[in-house]
Amino acid sequence: xxxxxxxxxxxxxxxxxxxxxxxxxxxxxxxxxxxxxxxxxxxxxxxxxxxxxxxxxxxxxxxxxxxxxxxxxxxxxxxxxxxxxxxxxxxxxxxxxxxxxxxxxxxxxxxxxxxxxxxxxxxxxxxxxxxxxxxxxxxxxxxxxxxxxxxxxxxxxxxxxxxxxxxxxxxxxxxxxxxxxxxxxxxxxxxxxxxxxxxxxxxxxxxxxxxxxxxxxxxxxxxxxxxxxxxxxxxxxxxxxxxxxxxxxxxxxxxxxxxxxxxxxxxxxxxxxxxxxxxxxxxxxxxxxxxxxxxxxxxxxxxxxxxxxxxxxxxxxxxxxxxxxxxxxxxxxxxxxxxxxxxxxxxxxxxxxxxxxxxxxxxxxxxxxxxxxxxxxxxxxxxxxxxxxxxxxxxxxxxxx
Amino acid sequence: xxxxxxxxxxxxxxxxxxxxxxxxxxxxxxxxxxxxxxxxxxxxxxxxxxxxxxxxxxxxxxxxxxxxxxxxxxxxxxxxxxxxxxxxxxxxxxxxxxxxxxxxxxxxxxxxxxxxxxxxxxxxxxxxxxxxxxxxxxxxxxxxxxxxxxxxxxxxxxxxxxxxxxxxxxxxxxxxxxxxxxxxxxxxxxxxxxxxxxxxxxxxxxxxxxxxxxxxxxxxxxxxxxxxxxxxxxxxxxxxxxxxxxxxxxxxxxxx
Ligand SMILES: Nc1ncnc2c1ncn2[C@@H]1O[C@H](COP(=O)(O)OP(=O)(O)OP(=O)(O)O)[C@@H](O)[C@H]1O
Ligand SMILES: [Mg+2]
Numbered sequence: 001x002x003x004x005x006x007x008x009x010x011x012x013x014x015x016x017x018x019x020x021x022x023x024x025x026x027x028x029x030x031x032x033x034x035x036x037x038x039x040x041x042x043x044x045x046x047x048x049x050x051x052x053x054x055x056x057x058x059x060x061x062x063x064x065x066x067x068x069x070x071x072x073x074x075x076x077x078x079x080x081x082x083x084x085x086x087x088x089x090x091x092x093x094x095x096x097x098x099x100x101x102x103x104x105x106x107x108x109x110x111x112x113x114x115x116x117x118x119x120x121x122x123x124x125x126x127x128x129x130x131x132x133x134x135x136x137x138x139x140x141x142x143x144x145x146x147x148x149x150x151x152x153x154x155x156x157x158x159x160x161x162x163x164x165x166x167x168x169x170x171x172x173x174x175x176x177x178x179x180x181x182x183x184x185x186x187x188x189x190x191x192x193x194x195x196x197x198x199x200x201x202x203x204x205x206x207x208x209x210x211x212x213x214x215x216x217x218x219x220x221x222x223x224x225x226x227x228x229x230x231x232x233x234x235x236x237x238x239x240x241x242x243x244x245x246x247x248x249x250x251x252x253x254x255x256x257x258x259x260x261x262x263x264x265x266x267x268x269x270x271x272x273x274x275x276x277x278x279x280x281x282x283x284x285x286x287x288x289x290x291x292x293x294x295x296x297x298x299x300x301x302x303x304x305x306x307x308x309x310x311x312x313x314x315x316x317x318x319x320x321x322x323x324x325x326x327x328x329x330x331x332x333x334x335x336x337x338x339x340x341x342x343x344x345x346x347x348x349x350x351x352x353x354x355x356x357x358x359x360x361x362x363x364x365x366x367x368x369x370x371x372x373x374x375x376x377x378x379x380x381x382x383x384x385x386x387x388x389x390x391x392x393x394x395x396x397x398x399x400x401x
Numbered sequence: 402x403x404x405x406x407x408x409x410x411x412x413x414x415x416x417x418x419x420x421x422x423x424x425x426x427x428x429x430x431x432x433x434x435x436x437x438x439x440x441x442x443x444x445x446x447x448x449x450x451x452x453x454x455x456x457x458x459x460x461x462x463x464x465x466x467x468x469x470x471x472x473x474x475x476x477x478x479x480x481x482x483x484x485x486x487x488x489x490x491x492x493x494x495x496x497x498x499x500x501x502x503x504x505x506x507x508x509x510x511x512x513x514x515x516x517x518x519x520x521x522x523x524x525x526x527x528x529x530x531x532x533x534x535x536x537x538x539x540x541x542x543x544x545x546x547x548x549x550x551x552x553x554x555x556x557x558x559x560x561x562x563x564x565x566x567x568x569x570x571x572x573x574x575x576x577x578x579x580x581x582x583x584x585x586x587x588x589x590x591x592x593x594x595x596x597x598x599x600x601x602x603x604x605x606x607x608x609x610x611x612x613x614x615x616x617x618x619x620x621x622x623x624x625x626x627x628x629x630x631x632x633x634x635x636x637x638x639x640x641x642x643x644x645x646x647x648x649x650x651x652x653x654x655x656x657x
Contacts, residue, residue, distance in 0.1 A: 004537060015525050311521050314482055315535040315582065316510025318503050391502065394509075395483040398521060 005324035012329055020333055022297050023382075027337025027374040028344060030290025034370040035345035035363075036352065037283035041276030043349075043358035048268045050359075051188075051197075058231055059128065059261040062221040062238065066257050076255035078217030083245060087221070091237050093229040098125035099218040101208050107161060107201060108173040114160040118174060118201045120208020121222075126152075128224045136168050136183030139204050146206040149179035154198040155187030172201065177211045179203060231260050280366075287370060291377040298330070298378065302385035303400070309389040310397030322390040323383065330382025334375040341374070342367055409494045414504055418511050418589065427494060428455040429590065429622055430479060435488035437474050437645075448474040450645035451488065456624065458589075461616045463633035464626045466642030472626045473518055473594055475642070479624065480515045480592045481505045510538055514583030516593040518626075520575045522567045528554060528578045529563040535586050553585035554578070556611055558604070572599040580608065584615060591615065593625045597632055609635045 013020045065076040084099045100121040106113050119125065123138045136152070143150045151172060158167055167181040188197045209216055225234050235258050242248075242256055312322050345367075353360040389397055412418075432454035439446040448471045456462060464472050477483040478490055481497055490497045492512075497505065509515075522531050532550040541549070554563055557577035567575050576599045583591060591612070597605035609632055615621045625636065633639050641649035 004540070008537065011526070011530065307521075308523060311523060312534070312538075313506060314480075314509065314515060314517075314521065316506060316513075316538045316586075318506045318510075318538075320503075321538065393483055395477050398482075398517075 001321065001324060002328075004321065005328045008325040009328035009332060012325070013332065016301075019297065019301050023294060023301075023333045023378060024337040024340065026290050026294035026297060027334050027378055028341040029293070030287045030374045030377075031338050031341025031370040032345040032348065033286035033290070034280075034283040035342065035367055036348050037279040037286075038276065038363055038366040039345070039349040039361060040352060040356065040358065041272070041279040042361035042363055043353050043356075045269055045272040045276055046361055047358040048272050049265060058225040058227070060223040060225065060231065060235060060238065061259045061261065062223065062242070062256060063259070064219055064256050066254065077246065078215075078219050079221060079256075080216060080218055083242070084218065084221055086245060087223070087238060087241065090241055091234060093225055093234040093237065095224045095226040096124050096128050097221055097223040098122060098128045099205060100125065100220040100222060101205060101213055101217055102220060103208075103212060105174050105201075105212070107157065109161040109170065112161045112163075114157060116154075116157050116199050116201055118203065118208065118212070120203055120205040120212070122205055125202060125222065128222045132186045134184045134186045136181070138183060143182075144204045144206065146204070146210060149177050149203065149207050149211065150182045151179045151201050151203040152183035152185060153181055153202075154185050154200040156196055156199040157201055158184060174201070174203075175212060177207075179207070231262065235260055287373055290374060294334075294374065294377045295381040298381035299385055302326075302382070302389060305386070306389040306392075306397050306400040309386065310392070310394045310400075313390065313392075313394040313397060319390045323387055326386035327379065327383050330379045331375070333382075334378030337378070338371040338375050342371060406494060406496075410500075413493055413495050413511075414507050416507075416511050428491075429458040429460075429493060430454070430456040431491040431494075432475075432478075433489045433491070435475075435478065435485045435490055437471070437478065437483070438486040447645050449478075449485070452645070452647055454640070454647060454650075456622065458622055459616070459620050460638060461613065461623045461636045462625070463636035463639045464624060464642065465628065465630075465633055465639060466648070470642040471645040472642050474645075476515075476592050476594050476624070476626060480513055481509050482515070510535075512589045514586060514588035514591045516576075516579050516583045516591075516596045518594040518598065520567070520579040522575060522578055522582070524568065525566050527564050527566055528559060528570065528574075528581075531567070531578055532581045532585050535582060539586060549585055550581070553581040556584065557581045558607060573601070573604060576600060577604075577608070580611075584611075587619060588621065590622045591624070593623070595626050595628070597627065597629070602631075605629070605632060 064078050081099060084097055088094055088097060098121050100119050102117060102119050104115060105118045106115045122144055126138065139150060153167060167184065170181050171178045172181055225231050238258050239254065243254065246255060248255060309322055350360050432452050435449055435452045436447060437449040439448055452475065466472050478485055484498055492508065500508065529550050532553050533546045536546040536549060551563065554560060557580050559574060559577055559581065562570065562574060570578065576596065580596055583593065597608055600608060612623050612625065613635055616623045627633050638652055640647055
């Protein structure tokens with residue numbers, strides 16, 4: 001019986017190339033879209049986690065005011081170098097810290113210009129933030145004390161302003177000052193999620209304060225915590241010390257913020273997880289649409305095939321033989337579509353992951369779910385309408401045109 | 402149900418079909434006051450109106466009558482493709498309306514060959530595959546299936562056309578494929594609804610000779626609807642339908 005059903009089903013598949021192709025296509029699209037979206041979402045989540053790690057996960061960022069990120073409008077007082085000295089002296093958990101002042105400035109070299117983030121700081125910045133030099137050198141004592149303007153540039157700035165030329169020794173124009181490029185940073189290479197760590201220019205704090213900011217403010221203190229020390233504890237200690245130094249009355253809100261980059265990491269990964277959920281929802285919709293496509297083709301073809309069912313019944317087929325044939329046909333087409341869909345999805349995911357610079361994260365559960373769902377749709381909508389037709393008197397089935 | 406009819410019913414549903422000839426005197430087919438009504442109320446249409454009919458094994462019967470007189474309706478019921486609205490249809494003494502869907506399918510499979518007025522071939526399927534189909538459901542092995550289907554197509558003069566699909570065949574050729582499909586199983590009853598409707602006179606006579614041969618040499622009972630007196634003359638008996646009733650039922654003279 002099964003052998004006969006296989007024979008008949010394969011004849012039908014061969015006989016109706018277009019219809020078979022469309023059914024397979026519906027399954028392929030449904031399966032492929034879900035797998036691709038979920039895979040990319042998972043990849044993005046992992047990318048963010050890795051990226052945060054590369055910034056240094058035992059890193060605390062102390063900013064004035066309660067806002068985070070650039071463009072802050074807080075009227076809270078800035079820090080000064082005294083604060084950094086006090087922090088280093090009084091909190092033993094601090095391994096190193098770097099005072100900074102930052103601004104977004106358009107850097108110009110010849111005809112090329114590039115808006116970047118300029119960071120006035122000192123040599124400790126590089127160790128606190130895990131930067132290594134590709135070539136050149138760090139700032140000299142005379143440069144740090146406000147002598148000749150010098151700067152170290154990130155890979156993105158280098159690419160945008162110098163292209164293939166060697167930037168070392170060239171001058172970079174920042175507003176009204178010109179500074180010599182003395183060092184090139186090794187790229188961190190993570191530029192997904194709209195956040196490019198390599199897009200920066202580093203210069204001595206003193207030079208930045210005098211010639212760009214025009215004040216003595218330190219707006220950001222980046223602190224690295226010793227291995228084995230609790231960042232949580234260090235954070236509390238820093239907060240207590242700074243409240244004291246900045247004379248924040250008890251019960252009043254902090255006029256600064258201390259952010260643990262681990263928290264930021266958790267927050268950002270949380271965001272991408274939301275994104276993954278969203279993508280999965282979109283994917284579920286496409287799976288459903290794919291399913292409706294399969295359903296339509298199956299329903300239309302069964303109506304069309306009611307006459308065929310009538311003929312088969314008239315020449316002696318039993319109801320269950322006709323059904324077995326339709327079942328085999330639906331299972332074959334759905335499985336074929338499922339397998340092709342999975343292959344397509346894996347190919348597309350690997351390609352897209354590469355293009356979007358997110359890692360390829362394989363998720364077996366979703367592959368299985370997508371496959372089973374599409375196959376079930378194909379089988380259910382291939383089988384049940386056929387069953388209705390096969391229960392008719394042959395002459396009834398033959399009359400349905 | 403009596404023991405006799407129960408055993409008749411069992412005999413009907415087993416394969417191979419009993420080799421013994423039908424019990425003498427028992428009709429192969431019997432209509433008892435069979436009616437078929439389409440639609441309901443004032444729109445009701447009596448396609449068959451209390452038809453009584455008996456056909457013995459080995460007969461060659463022609464069915465004639467004006468268009469719309471109920472010939473095809475009667476053939477569909479005789480072929481177990483349709484059920485009467487009222488009355489009883491006995492096949493070898495078994496009331497067909499008491500059989501289940503599957504039992505009627507088995508009856509068609511084991512005993513019947515049916516040539517439809519509208520052919521009803523599978524589209525986009527070769528003539529050979531169409532003719533093979535009833536053999537697939539009879540579980541004939543592949544080689545036997547091919548040989549028998551080729552032989553049946555040869556009998557209707559379609560050697561060389563095995564690979565053509567219905568769309569590539571003329572109406573007359575399609576009709577002959579339909580005949581080949583009906584005879585390939587060597588049924589005990591062949592029901593043919595206007596088997597020569599699309600054929601020229603020469604071909605019609607060839608088909609009639611084929612039917613006569615099957616009837617005479619293999620003892621196949623043949624019931625054939627035709628509009629042409631010339632073809633009806635091949636039959637032993639001619640039944641005339643008018644307005645869903647049997648208007649005339651008598652012996653014919655044999656081939657002209
Ligand atoms: N499915 C149906 N629904 C309603 N009426 C039907 C149906 N099938 C047949 N009829 C009617 O029943 C009557 C008998 O039809 P039938 O097909 O048996 O005629 P026929 O004798 O075979 O005619 P023809 O020689 O033209 O083939 C006709 O009046 C037809 O309109
Ligand atoms: Mg008719």
